[in-house]
Amino acid sequence: MTNRPDTPRSRRERPAKPALSRAGIVATAVAVLRAEGLQKVTMRRLAQELDTGPASLYVYVRNTAELHAAVLDELLGTVGPAPAGGSWRERLRGVLTSYTAMLLEHPSLARSALTARPSGPNYLDLIETLLALLDEGGVPPAQAAWGVDLLLQLATATAAEHADEASEEDWDALRAALHSASERDRPHIAALAGHLLSGAGPEDRMAWGFEVLIAGIARTAVPVSPQHPTGSEENS
Numbered sequence: 001m002t003n004r005p006d007t008p009r010s011r012r013e014r015p016a017k018p019a020l021s022r023a024g025i026v027a028t029a030v031a032v033l034r035a036e037g038l039q040k041v042t043m044r045r046l047a048q049e050l051d052t053g054p055a056s057l058y059v060y061v062r063n064t065a066e067l068h069a070a071v072l073d074e075l076l077g078t079v080g081p082a083p084a085g086g087s088w089r090e091r092l093r094g095v096l097t098s099y100t101a102m103l104l105e106h107p108s109l110a111r112s113a114l115t116a117r118p119s120g121p122n123y124l125d126l127i128e129t130l131l132a133l134l135d136e137g138g139v140p141p142a143q144a145a146w147g148v149d150l151l152l153q154l155a156t157a158t159a160a161e162h163a164d165e166a167s168e169e170d171w172d173a174l175r176a177a178l179h180s181a182s183e184r185d186r187p188h189i190a191a192l193a194g195h196l197l198s199g200a201g202p203e204d205r206m207a208w209g210f211e212v213l214i215a216g217i218a219r220t221a222v223p224v225s226p227q228h229p230t231g232s233e234e235n236s
Contacts, residue, residue, distance in 0.1 A: 020052060022060040026070045033071055038108035041071060068112050073120030075109070078102055082129055092133040092151075093210050099126065100155045100206065107163030113156045139218045147217030154213060158206045171197075 018024065028049050029041045042064060047054040061067045079098045082091040103110040127148055134144035178196055181189040189196070199205050 020050065020056060020060065022070075025050070025057060025060055025067075026074050029067055029071045030074050033106060033109065038068065038071070038106070038112055041067065043067070065116070068109075069116045069118045070120060072109060072113055072116050073118040073123045075102055075106070076118065076120075076122035076126055079122075079126060082133060088133050088136040089211070089214060092130065092137075092214065093207060095126070095129055095133070096151055096155045096210055097203075097206070099152070100159045103156065103159035104162065110156065110159035110163040114160055134217070137214075137218065140221070142222045143217050143220065146222050147213065150213050150217065151210065154206070154209050158202065158209070162202050 025046060028046055032041050032045060032049065043054045043057050043061075046067075047057055050057075061070065076099070079095065079102055081095075083094040085091075086094070103113055130148045130151065131144055134147060135141070139147065175197060178189060178193040181193060183190040
């Protein structure tokens with residue numbers, strides 16, 4: 001007698017499930033992100049993908065916020081080192097542009113990155129790279145430390161802003177509103193209507209923004225506080 005195709009298989013005959021690990025959970029989360037977006041990266045969904053219960057995942061990841069931060073850190077591994085050629089400013093812009101481009105590939109992650117707090121090895125490598133480039137440019141240490149935060153904020157906010165591009169109708173409405181501004185009631189808008197939306201694209205404005213921040217970071221001392229008693233010495 002042959003077994004029927006629908007005969008239940010013994011548990012002993014089933015392949016063993018891979019052991020759970022933080023790395024495996026994060027890898028599965030990244031796969032779900034790429035396929036369906038960050039909104040689908042939940043503990044319940046990952047538990048289904050990994051054939052386990054949601055409670056099992058909390059042994060490795062405390063909550064969804066930590067999971068999203070871990071996903072961000074994993075993707076930061078694609079940003080890469082600083083370009084080999086060019087000045088330190090050009091290479092710094094190159095790293096920041098690569099970071100922004102990575103976020104633009106995952107619009108939902110770009111918005112989440114505004115509040116995410118990654119702490120993994122790839123995030124630390126990114127910070128180390130940025131600090132090294134600022135140090136190469138002679139930026140005082142305390143200003144470089146605070147400046148990295150500002151540079152990443154601009155890059156992240158730019159990616160989040162352009163994650164969902166406005167329609168052409170929305171842009172047309174904004175252009176019309178600016179160009180119709182009254183010289184009497186809104187003289188500055190009337191005078192600068194063209195400049196307010198000028199530029200070849202978001203890349204131009206982002207590059208300019210990085211230059212503004214880099215120049216300001218190099219010239220602006222951090223305030224002295226009890227938590228940073230050496231700030232005045234570093235910036236004197």
